[in-house]
Amino acid sequence: MxxxxxxxxxxxxxxxxxxxxxxxxxxxxxxxxxxxxxxxxxxxxxxxxxxxxxxxxxxxxxxxxxxxxxxxxxxxxxxxxxxxxxxxxxxxxxxxxxxxxxxxxxxxxxxxxxxxxxxxxxxxxxxxxxxxxxxxxxxxxxxxxxxxxxxxxxxxxxxxxxxxxxxxxxxxxxxxxxxxxxxxxxxxxxxxxxxxxxxxxxxxxxxxxxxxxxxxxxxxxxxxxxxxxxxxxxxCAGSLQRRVCQYFSDILLSVSSTSSDQSDDLDEVKKAHHLMRKVNTVTPDLLLNAMPLLQEEMKVDHMSIRQLATETLGEMFAEESSNVAEKYPNIWKTWLGRRNDKAQSLRVKWLEACVDIYKHHPESVPELIECFKEKFTDPDDKVRATACKIMRDIGIENDSASMDKDLVELVGARAKDKKNVVRVEAMATIGTIYNNCYQRIMANDRVVIEKVGWIPDLVLSCLYLGDLSVQANIESILQKYIFPENDNDAERTERLVVVVDSLKEKQRIAFLALLQKQKLFNENMLTYVEMCENHMDNNDVSEHDATKADEFMKYLAARFADKARTFNALRSFLSRENDKDIKLLRNAIDLNRTYKQVYAAMNKLLANLNDDQSAIVDIFQSILYRACPLILNKSNIAHLLKMTKTGKGRRANATTQRSIVAQKILSDMSTVYPSMYANNLKDIISEIMSDNDSTADEGLQLLAEISKASVGEMKFQNNLVERLTAYVSDGSVEQATHAATALAAMDNAELVLAEAVADWSDDFYLNSPALLNRLASFAQIALYTPSLIHPHIASLIQFVEEDLLNAKTKEINNPNDEWSSYEELPEQSRQKLTAVRLLVNYLTACKDLTEPEEFVVGKIFAILWKLMDITCESAITDKTNAAEASHLRLGATQSIVKLTEFTRYTSELTVPKFEKLSVALQDSCYYVRQEFAETLMKGLQSGQIHSRYYTLLFICAHEPELSLLRQVKSFVQKRLSVMEVKQGESSVVDSSLVRLIHLLAHHPDFTEAVDDLNDFGLYFRFFISCVATPDNVSYLYHIVQQIKISKDMVDESLSKNSYVLSDLACLLIKTKCNDASWPLNAFGGRVSLQSRLYHTLPAGVVQAETIKKNYLPKEFLTKFEEERKHKSGEKRSRSNVSVGNKKVKV
Incomplete structure (x- = not known):
């Protein structure tokens, strides 16, 4: 060749x-x-x-x-x-x-x-x-x-x-x-x-x-x-690109073009994707022709392939040195669109892939933020939870200038999500953001404060959801992020002040309520520790003691969302019989331990549990977060006292504001944890003895709160007693109140104050300049040392009833408003309210005493019942203060509810009188209705008032203020959700339907007119909307039927009213079952009605006739059926229109 x-x-x-x-x-x-x-x-x-x-x-x-x-x-x-x-x-x-x-x-x-x-x-x-x-x-x-x-x-x-x-x-x-x-x-x-x-x-x-x-x-x-x-x-990038594309094309397209889910095929695709990711990290140019393959994969029907392509591209975009998004804008746009993929798991993976893109590519952040905002309202809770979690992972708070406040607020909004998994992630994220920004907040960085300073307020606002899992989550977030572990008492105290200062009034109330709940739980846990110690000491535990212990642990466990696990954790710890760990638990919840001691004991206990009982560690962590004195601790007091002095005598600035907040925290601490002040009592007394009025006022308030917690125990030196007595005699109302509280609660108060009380009682006449001071002081003395009031109670009642309450307080506003705050009321109105409080405090203090005589009790209750009848309408007619009338009605009603919970006074609450209390929930003044409803709800939730008061809440059915109506309904539903009702039994709320029918049967507005029956039907509709479920509807129907074979025990002549209302309630229950497709089966259990309300008729003809007869007027039934048919026709018409206009998503 x-x-x-x-x-x-x-x-x-x-x-x-x-x-x-x-x-x-x-x-x-x-x-x-x-x-x-x-x-x-x-x-x-x-x-x-x-x-x-x-x-x-x-x-x-x-x-x-x-x-x-x-x-x-x-x-x-x-x-x-x-x-x-x-x-x-x-x-x-x-x-x-x-x-x-x-x-x-x-x-x-x-x-x-x-x-x-x-x-x-x-x-x-x-x-x-x-x-x-x-x-x-x-x-x-x-x-x-x-x-x-x-x-x-x-x-x-x-x-x-x-x-x-x-x-x-x-x-x-x-x-x-x-x-x-x-x-x-x-x-x-x-x-x-x-x-x-x-x-x-x-x-x-x-x-x-x-x-x-x-x-x-x-x-x-x-x-x-x-x-x-x-x-x-x-x-050789140019030469390799085509071959590399061909290589991946052969693998990817062969699988993605089919709907095969065979693991072998999918494994090959996964390997190819893994290889593409690795190639992209070092030689992205090699994939020039292969990238469109990934874009096409994101569009296929095969979910696993779509997800794999989305994850792969997400990793490619996230490479720190990558310019893939810039180089392939169409692919980037397609990838962003996967956030709305129909597969929930893919949407989750898309969000997770965004973390590193956000961190490494600031140019992509604006687009990502807009996409994130959509995902907080995703229909799937896992997607919403992931959206919240990645906000924590990407560290959006690192650059305060570019931090998007709207984005942080959207995360915060998820703290109230209906799903707990979302709430947990949202709170952890906003907690982390706040913790990471705290130093900038502390430095008064206005930009950061504006963007994240509201986070503690939001966290505490979630307490109003009333959900047990939410409360545990809030306590966890507070301990981990809002008040994280810090051995430096001064820094921790300052942080406490900064956080509390950021709270709105409603959330400050929630914060105090949380602390009070924690204090109560702390006391319960002390009982539990004693139980554990006794269990160790007694080798032979009786069956009775074991049952009692189980019941108490169930009571504790009921305070947490996961009751079963909490109960098992408590029982497991009890059975453990580890004396060292029991001692650690006692130290961890000891209010007299310093912060460092509490935290050390808590951490050591959790570490010990993790060694041999790791399954209960997370439960015990929640228990300890609630029981341990960590947010407020005795170590804070000295620094708070120092802060209250720092801001005085200066112009208004941040330091002055924090001084005010520190004083408020001290006041709250003295209310919640007065025993913590034992080591600081000397400093407080020094403040009272000083000539500085503002300092003395603060000291007086703290001493009063401490004294309340140790009635009969405090011993004061003569100079302090003299100073306190002087404050009662000549101080302001507030000073006199605090001083009288301290004096009345001290040791040997009866002997020390007898002469002074006799002298002060001379000031009880209408024109006395010291009348309000004396009434306020006597109200506290009556509460803590009622024996000092015994000799004067008759003259006091006479003065209050005949002189003070009969005195006309002229209107001071035009128009004569039905409500104003207590501080805005005329002094005479405040005198009347304080006088009523004095009488109520006296009865409260005497609940377990032989004195006073029954005629005194009856006289005071007569005054309270009479006050309920004072109307704003009559006040306006008489040109007297209408707001005073509202306050007196409200105070009297609240006092009756409170007093009749004591055994000595229960006889004062007859059935008619109980039903009369419902009038307050239909008062002409919204604030009376709202405050009384709040009183009932708080009392029912805490167990301080009888369950009979659930009945009164349903009188709110005609409430014109929707916010209050929704609040009542939400309360009832939440209470039902946490009540433990055994199978085949009813709740106290279910049974309140009988009381409701009896109350309405005696209502002065009841008639059998069609319009009136429609109005009364609203009460039952409201009850059914709050209470009825497929599980209890048969019981409700049965107890209402039982009323028709009974007679009214209060007024037999009104029995027919109950029968009419019984038939009306039955009709509405059956209607609800029909509309909701609930079965209405016969109730198999036995039910007996309250004997004070109804008595069963003798079996026979009369009983058979009443149960058979329908007592509803024919006119009402005809109109009811016509309205039902009309509504049913409208519903079908809307349904047809809806189907016709419905868009199908392709």
Missing amino acids: DIDETMNTQSSELIDSQMETEEPSVLEFSQSLIGTPKAIKAGELQTLLKALHEQLKDLDQNVDKDSLKTVTQELIHKQIMKSPNKTVKALAACCIADIIRLHAPNCPYTLNELKNIFKFFVDQLSYFGKNTPDFPYHFYLLENLQSVKTFLLLSEIDNAEDVVFPMVAEFFDVTAKATLPRNVELCMTDVLIQIIEDVNILGQEMTELILEQFDRFDKGSKNPAYLMTLDICYA
């Missing part, structure tokens, strides 16, 4: 730049390399080849080609190329490489010969990495082929990849062992680049081999095979 004809295309690349035009050199090698008839011995042949090699490597291309002819052909003789001697072959390969070099740009071999030569070269190059003395020859060969670019000749050979692939594979394998010199690795890399880039040899196997290296090694690996792969990809 004429080499000029076949190799001209390669001439430009094979020309030696050092070729000279001098006289050609000649190969001076005359020996033959081929033996005849036998081959030359290996040793001798080696010598010859070495000599030849030494000459050839020194020759340049200006050699006489004729002098090369003999060796050119002899070197490819089978005696040499198939010699068993490795050194012979290695030398021969070097010589052949030089022959090709010297003949460039022509080739002295035919294509077939050349193909065999390259196979021969490949075979020799496979010895790298093996322990052989021929390494220098192998390296010479490699370097020669690389520098001369001999592999370009492969372009003329058929199936060249088959020839060269073993060498490529060997190169990767041997370099992976990391045993070769760096120059060898570089030569190999260059050879492979030549093969791919210049010769265009890049088949499927070669592509897979290159991509395989990304699977073998991770980003950052120093392995030579990985580094060689990277060099090849960087140098």
Whole structure:
């Protein structure tokens, strides 16, 4: 073959730049390399080849080609190329490489010969990495082929990849062992680049081999095979792109185009995606043509494929050095659209993928934020929870300037989500944000305060949801993020003040309520600790004691959402009988321990539990967060007292404001945890004895609260008693109240104050300038030392009833408003209200005493019942203060409810009088209705008032203020949700329907007129909407039916009213069952009605007639059915319109 004809295309690349035009050199090698008839011995042949090699490597291309002819052909003789001697072959390969070099740009071999030569070269190059003395020859060969670019000749050979692939594979394998010199690795890399880039040899196997290296090694690996792969990809990106795309296309499209869920197919796709991610991290250009494949995958019906593509692209976009989003804007847009994918799991994965994108690519943040905002209202709770969680992960608070307040507020809104999993994540996120921003808030950074300073307020507002799981979550967030662990008492106290200062009034009330609940739970846990200690000491626990212990633990567990787990945790700890841990629990909840001591005991206890009872650790953490004095601790007091003095005497600024807040916290602490002040009593008394009025006022308030908690125990020195007495005599109303409280609650108050009380009682006349002070002081003395009031009670009652309450308080406003705050009332109105409080406090204090005589009790109750009849209408007519009338009505009603809960006074609440209390819930003044409803709800929730008062709440059915109506309904429903009602039994709320019917039967507005019955039906509709469920509706229907076979025990002549209302209630219950598709089955249990309300009629004809007869007027029934048909027709019409207009989402 004429080499000029076949190799001209390669001439430009094979020309030696050092070729000279001098006289050609000649190969001076005359020996033959081929033996005849036998081959030359290996040793001798080696010598010859070495000599030849030494000459050839020194020759340049200006050699006489004729002098090369003999060796050119002899070197490819089978005696040499198939010699068993490795050194012979290695030398021969070097010589052949030089022959090709010297003949460039022509080739002295035919294509077939050349193909065999390259196979021969490949075979020799496979010895790298093996322990052989021929390494220098192998390296010479490699370097020669690389520098001369001999592999370009492969372009003329058929199936060249088959020839060269073993060498490529060997190169990767041997370099992976990391045993070769760096120059060898570089030569190999260059050879492979030549093969791919210049010769265009890049088949499927070669592509897979290159991509395989990304699977073998991770980003950052120093392995030579990985580094060689990277060099090849960087140098040959253009050549590789199409092949790489084809590789991934074959895998991805074959699966994504089907709906197959076979694990083998999916595993292959997952591997391909994993590989794409790894390639993208180092050589993203390689995926130029493959990226659209991922875009298409995000659109397929196969959910697993869509999710995989979304995750893969998310990881690619998130790469710190990535510009994928910028480079492929359409793919980015498609990826953003996956946030609304129909698959919930994919939406979750999309959100999780956003975290690193947000962190690494600020240019994408605005788009992401808008997408996040949508996800907080996603229909799936897991998506909403994840949206909240990733806000914590991305650290949106790190840059306060760019922090999106709307985004933080949206997270905050999820703290009131209907699903607990969302609430937990939302609160953890906003808690984390607040904690991370606190130092900037502390530094008074207005931007940060405006954007996140409201977070504690929001957290505490969630208490109004009334959900047990929410309360536990709030307590956890407060301890972890709002008031995190900090041994520095001064810093912790300052943080407490900053947080409380940020609260609105409603949330400050909630915060105080939470602390009061924690104090009560703390007391319960002390009882539990004593129970644990007794259990350890008693080896033989009686069945009665075991049952009692179980009941108490159930009572504690009922305060948590997961009652069963909490009960089991408490019982498990009790059974553990570990005296060290019981002692740790006692120390952790001890109010007289410092913050450090409490935290140390708590953490040690949790660590001990984690060692052998890890299953109860999270439950006990919730228990301890509630029981341990951590938010308020005795360690705070000294620093709070210091802060109250710091801001005084200065102009209004942040320090002054914090001083005011510190004083409020001290006041709250004295109410909730008065025992914590034991070590600070000396300082408080010093403040009272000082001449600084404001300081003395604060001290008086604290001393009063401490005294309340230790009635009859405090012993005061004479100078303090004198100072307190002076405050009662000559101080302001507030000073007199606090001073009287401290004096009345001290040890030996009866002897010390007897003379002073007698002197003060002389001021009880209408024009006395000290009347309000005396009434306020006596109200406190009556509560804490009623024996001092006994001698004066008759004259006090006479003065209040005949003089004070009969005094006309002129209207001061025009118009004469029905309500104003207590502070805005005229002094005479405040005197009346304080006088009523005095009488009520006296009865409260005497509830367990023999005094006063019954006529005194009756007289005071008569005053209260009479006050309920004072109306705003009569006040306006008489031109007296209408707001005073409202306050008196409200105060009297609340006082009656309170007093009649005491055993001594229960007889004062007859059935008619109980029903009269309902009038307050239909008062003309909204504030009276609202305040009384609040009183009932608080009392029912805390268990301080009888369950009979649930009945009164349903009188709110006609409440014109929707907010109050919703509040009452929400309260009833939440109370029902936490009541434990055994199977087949009814709740106290269910049974209140009987009281409601009796109350309405005696209502002065009741008639059998159609319109009146419609009005009264609203009470039952409201009751049913609050109480009725598929589980209790049969019981409700049954007890209402029972009324029809009974007679009214209060007024038998009104029995028919009850029958009418019974039929009305039954009709509405059946209507509800029909509308809601509830079954109305016969109730199988036995029911007895309250004997004070109804008595069952004798069995017989009368009973049969009443139960059979429908007492509802025919006119009412006709109108009721017409309205039902009309509403049913309207409903069907709306339904048809809705179906006609319904849009189908494709």
